[in-house]
Amino acid sequence: MNLVEFFDMGGYALYVWSSFGATAILMIAEPLLLRTRRRNVLRRIARLIRIQTEEQS
Amino acid sequence: MNNASINWFKYSSPATFYPLAGRLIPWFMAIAVILIGIGLYLSFFVAPTDYKQGEGYRIIFVHVPAAWMSMFIYLIMAFWAVMGLVFNTRLSAMMSQALAPTGAMFTFLALWTGAFWGKPMWGTWWVWDARLTSELILFFLYIGFIALQGAIDDTRRGDRAGAILLLVGVVNIPIIYFSVKWWNTLHQGASISVTQGSSMASIMLNTMLIMALGFWAYTIAVALSRARSIILEREMDSQWVRELQEIRQ
Numbered sequence: 001m002n003l004v005e006f007f008d009m010g011g012y013a014l015y016v017w018s019s020f021g022a023t024a025i026l027m028i029a030e031p032l033l034l035r036t037r038r039r040n041v042l043r044r045i046a047r048l049i050r051i052q053t054e055e056q057s
Numbered sequence: 058m059n060n061a062s063i064n065w066f067k068y069s070s071p072a073t074f075y076p077l078a079g080r081l082i083p084w085f086m087a088i089a090v091i092l093i094g095i096g097l098y099l100s101f102f103v104a105p106t107d108y109k110q111g112e113g114y115r116i117i118f119v120h121v122p123a124a125w126m127s128m129f130i131y132l133i134m135a136f137w138a139v140m141g142l143v144f145n146t147r148l149s150a151m152m153s154q155a156l157a158p159t160g161a162m163f164t165f166l167a168l169w170t171g172a173f174w175g176k177p178m179w180g181t182w183w184v185w186d187a188r189l190t191s192e193l194i195l196f197f198l199y200i201g202f203i204a205l206q207g208a209i210d211d212t213r214r215g216d217r218a219g220a221i222l223l224l225v226g227v228v229n230i231p232i233i234y235f236s237v238k239w240w241n242t243l244h245q246g247a248s249i250s251v252t253q254g255s256s257m258a259s260i261m262l263n264t265m266l267i268m269a270l271g272f273w274a275y276t277i278a279v280a281l282s283r284a285r286s287i288i289l290e291r292e293m294d295s296q297w298v299r300e301l302q303e304i305r306q
Binding site: 049 | 113165169
């Protein structure tokens with residue numbers, strides 16, 4: 001089986017790759033978005049603590 | 058604290074759950090990557106060409122696991138909704154909230170891959186048949202849950218409203234599952250049944266199961282990770298959050 005034949009998927013290329021492609025994109029994007037969310041909340045808490053310690057001193 | 062028997066309520070405290078979840082995430086992610094890797098290899102290089110649908114049938118290896126996950130995740134959310142309403146634990150609502158976006162994603166993928174499978178095989182992207190319509194309703198239930206919980210400022214009330222919506226919507230799950238039996242649908246019947254076993258070649262079945270297990274592991278990892286962020290967002294003012302090592306950095 002050569003590469004062109006493989007990507008052609010017996011004429012079903014559009015349907016097969018749109019299905020697997022969308023699944024791959026979403027399942028890679030979700031963990032990346034979650035990493036950003038975690039970073040943001042950690043930064044927010046750190047800033048909150050900094051502000052409160054400044055107010056106390 | 059040192060009970061001989063396991064005190065399950067201990068783990069319902071966000072402060073104990075948070076580090077535990079943190080330790081579990083890399084394991085489940087690793088399992089997910091390995092299983093999905095094997096599953097993809099089997100999907101494209103081992104599973105034989107279908108005699109009726111040619112290579113086009115390979116969509117089944119993402120379509121069916123995604124559709125299963127869309128229903129499983131909803132059931133787990135409904136379980137947490139019951140736990141939240143009965144025991145009034147803070148963590149239950151956080152768990153349903155953590156699962157909802159992933160559930161919505163898999164529901165979307167089930168519809169999306171279904172459309173791309175329906176077009177070449179049935180000649181149409183979409184029909185208003187019972188299976189497709191009830192799955193679309195499931196998607197709206199996920200979106201509705203996320204919107205409702207987000208729209209209510211009081212967290213406790215938002216959690217309770219969300220839990221009730223989840224419980225009302227649970228009636229949709231058996232409708233989706235049995236729709237292909239109860240009505241004459243364009244969608245084919247179940248490929249796997251508890252009573253009759255499987256109607257497909259064992260390599261195709263195994264590939265689908267491996268993919269589904271991979272999706273499970275992925276869902277657990279992602280949901281635990283989201284739950285951790287939700288805990289931090291909600292418990293920002295508590296002492297244990299402020300003493301976490303990762304914040305000092």
